[in-house]
Amino acid sequence: MHISGNTIFIPGATSGIGLELALALHAKGNEVIVGGRRTDLLAQIVAANPAIHAVQIDTTSPDSISQAAHKVITEHPELNVLITMSGIMHFEDWSKPEGFLATAEATVTTNLLGPIRLIAAFIEHLQTRPDATIMTVSSGLAFTPLQVTPSYNATKAAIHMLSETLRLQLAGTTVKVSELQPPSVATDLVPGQRESEFAMPLDEFITEVIGLIETNPDAREIQVERVKFLRYGEARGDYDETVAAVNHLDPHGK
Template sequence: MNLSGNTVLITGGSSGIGYALAEAFLAANSQVIVCARDADRLLDARARHPSLHTWVCDVSDEESRRNMFDWVADSFPGLNILVNNAGIQRDIDFTHGIDDFQSGENEIRTNLEAAIVLCGLFIPVLAKNRQAAIVNVSSGLGFVPSARMPVYSASKAGLHAYSMAIRKQLSSTGIQVFEIVPPAVDTELNPLGRAKRGRFKAGLSAATFVESVMKKLEGDVLEIGYGATEDFMRASRAELDRHFERMNP
């Protein structure tokens, strides 16, 4: 991937990994559009980077993401990179039945369905432009699931499978499909769950992680891990089972 001269749309781009990716693409002299649900955070992001284009969007909502697609397709017909980064993570305990799952935001809709729909919407736009790419941000938990976060883990496993499948489907179109597989990164993901675990804080910053990611994107590495997730991506089933037991004592 050539990091410069692109027009890039990043979902969930006002904080965390998405914001770090936005900064990195801007630094590489690409045009960047970010969407997020929080208008104030988008204003803050644009205040720090006036060249950033922003749009308020809840990617889990059909009308909201369709409105964003219409705006982007009309205003940025040269869009050549879509980054599906928006995601939510929740601790859900099914020993209490279904109530815990139904009482909060839907991880499947945000983490998996939104990425699938946005790919479907934007592929005709991407196919018209050179050096087109889709970048899906999954998770190490898509390879080794967490018992505390079963739905999040399942949604990211689904995104991994989808990324593999459309990479094959799109191989004749000129659209590359990348998958970024983060380990635990210091972001605001799952604040309630992290608070339960004593204000858990990952030791890896989003900026440091993205610095590594950008180098691998530039090298056309299609599945991008970091640290433990590089091991997960290459592990045998027996090794994955051992990782699972260690992660879920």
């Protein structure tokens, strides 16, 4: 993905990483359409940034995705980049028989079925563009699990392998697949994360991501330095130690 000259749709861009990435990409000379469920937030974003467009979308709803895709493609036929940003993260305890199933199902619907349905809705159009990109969003936790978020870890691992496989299938087309792999970033994804000393400041994350896209537009995986500790534990041969560090355990998991 080239850093400028694109028309980009980012569902899940009303706050956090999605919103800041949308603003940064717009500042680099791209036409940006943000998507989200809450019309009040979309209106606030457009009021503060009149050159940015907004479309209501609920990525847990197949009908909403279809309607939004039709609207985006009709109103912005130059669309050539889809960034599947929407995601949720919840704590779960699978050692107890109650309380986790509904959360797990919601996480799979948002984090995995949402991107799958989005890609399905836009893939035909993207293949008509001379230079297109699907940017998926996984996580460092796709590679090193956080004990308290099993469904989140699993969906992000699935997004990683989906990205790898789609890249193979689309190799003969005009559509590239890149995968953004955030570490913990200071947002409101889970309570307390914004204040966490372990979370990367949001502005630093966005600046580094934009720099990575600019210097390597063909990157398959967009990795800020902070995520590499999580991403390459197995390759380094210290996976158990990496898991222990992330979960504050000893290397034997105690």
